[in-house]
Amino acid sequence: MTPNRRELLATFLAAAALRTATADDAVTVPGKRPLILQNDRPEDLETPVRYFDSWTTPTDAFYVRQHLPRPPRIDRGAYRLTINGRVSKTVELTLIDLERLPQITVPATLECAGNGRAFFRPAVPGIQWTRGAIGNAEWAGPRLADVLALAGADRSAAFVEMDGADSGAGGTPDFIRSMPMKKALDSATLLALRMNGEPIPDIHGFPARLIAPGWCGSNFVKWVTRLSPATERHGGFFMNPAYRFPKTPVPPGGAAPAADLEPIEGMPEKSTITSPEDQASVNAGPQVIRGFAWAGEEAIERVEVSTDGGSRWGDASLSPQKLRYAWRLWQFNWRPEAPGYYTILSRATDSAGRVQPVVATWNPSGYLYNAIDRIGVKVEKGA
Ligand SMILES: Nc1nc2c(c(=O)[nH]1)N[C@H]1C(S)=C(S)[C@@H](COP(=O)(O)O)O[C@H]1N2
Numbered sequence: 306m307t308p309n310r311r312e313l314l315a316t317f318l319a320a321a322a323l324r325t326a327t328a329d330d331a332v333t334v335p336g337k338r339p340l341i342l343q344n345d346r347p348e349d350l351e352t353p354v355r356y357f358d359s360w361t362t363p364t365d366a367f368y369v370r371q372h373l374p375r376p377p378r379i380d381r382g383a384y385r386l387t388i389n390g391r392v393s394k395t396v397e398l399t400l401i402d403l404e405r406l407p408q409i410t411v412p413a414t415l416e417c418a419g420n421g422r423a424f425f426r427p428a429v430p431g432i433q434w435t436r437g438a439i440g441n442a443e444w445a446g447p448r449l450a451d452v453l454a455l456a457g458a459d460r461s462a463a464f465v466e467m468d469g470a471d472s473g474a475g476g477t478p479d480f481i482r483s484m485p486m487k488k489a490l491d492s493a494t495l496l497a498l499r500m501n502g503e504p505i506p507d508i509h510g511f512p513a514r515l516i517a518p519g520w521c522g523s524n525f526v527k528w529v530t531r532l533s534p535a536t537e538r539h540g541g542f543f544m545n546p547a548y549r550f551p552k553t554p555v556p557p558g559g560a561a562p563a564a565d566l567e568p569i570e571g572m573p574e575k576s577t578i579t580s581p582e583d584q585a586s587v588n589a590g591p592q593v594i595r596g597f598a599w600a601g602e603e604a605i606e607r608v609e610v611s612t613d614g615g616s617r618w619g620d621a622s623l624s625p626q627k628l629r630y631a632w633r634l635w636q637f638n639w640r641p642e643a644p645g646y647y648t649i650l651s652r653a654t655d656s657a658g659r660v661q662p663v664v665a666t667w668n669p670s671g672y673l674y675n676a677i678d679r680i681g682v683k684v685e686k687g688a
């Protein structure tokens with residue numbers, strides 16, 4: 306890392322000082338239910354687990370992550386998408402041009418690479434997301450491949466650079482990402498114009514955002530105004546050092562040599578318990594433990610639950626649709642034998658045979674937390 310980079314990183318980390326969200330941090334921004342305020346300039350908002358009770362996460366409950374101050378608000382008519390770089394001709398497209406292309410719907414889970422960062426030990430600086438920097442939505446819009454074809458994109462270029470209309474002020478870097486051409490041309494990769502059947506709301510990237518199914522949230526570039534097929538991966542802050550993960554594990558609390566960090570692409574297998582809430586009290590009697598599970602580009606095969614800290618496990622029942630890219634809801638019927646304190650765990654297995662680990666791979670930026678989920682529940686004597 307150059308000294309300049311290191312300074313930028315320090316600025317970013319300082320801005321997101323160690324801080325754990327509590328219910329007191331709940332805020333409402335226009336168009337949203339009360340969400341957990343993780344950062345306020347601009348708002349980074351986490352979904353409380355109680356809202357995760359449907360396969361599609363309602364847009365007004367969906368988490369928000371935006372890095373730069375003054376997120377753009379784009380006027381429909383004024384919007385232009387420039388496609389330049391390794392193309393046969395540079396084009397400027399309007400929203401109508403994008404609406405004329407075949408519109409494809411893809412259900413996909415969007416998860417921030419930093420979701421669960423608060424659970425790493427030793428603690429890692431950055432936004433202290435717990436369980437809710439994730440949501441599942443139905444995205445619709447043209448395939449990115451069809452959009453790129455309008456400019457005669459060179460399909461042999463290794464990358465596509467994607468720029469959002471948000472820009473860095475006062476020395477903060479611009480949000481620019483590179484996606485390998487192979488993923489860009491995948492038939493499920495979209496330049497989405499709609500989220501859950503409505504135009505994408507301003508805060509989620511109106512009028513057009515990338516959908517890179519199964520990949521980490523930073524690839525889902527919002528407010529896309531430029532696409533550029535390119536030979537090289539962009540070298541800016543949001544590609545390097547941000548959103549990189551060590552190729553081989555490092556000792557917890559240690560550093561990872563920059564040369565050993567690679568960009569995060571597909572997301573790991575993971576299940577999350579959404580009900581009851583951690584440390585809740587419930588009355589004795591039959592209980593239903595619920596949650597969701599997803600596995601990036603793989604599908605969820607199985608979710609197991611333990612109500613005794615991991616001695617015995619039983620299979621949860623899963624929602625019927627077994628899709629790549631989108632989560633499955635699961636539930637587990639439980640009849641606690643006696644009042645007392647119970648430690649409940651959930652563990653996912655995906656279609657590639659990956660099993661959610663006991664311990665997540667510690668890394669200096671706190672990405673990809675996917676350890677077996679764990680809550681504690683107090684069972685009180687029934688009435
Ligand atoms: N232009 C732009 N796109 C962006 C970001 C951003 O700051 N600017 N944040 C990214 C990250 S890190 C995540 S996790 C997702 C969050 O999407 P959401 O706010 O719609 O939930 O958007 C991604 N796209």
Ligand SMILES: [Mo]
Pocket residue numbers: 370416417418419522523
């Ligand atoms: Mo993110």
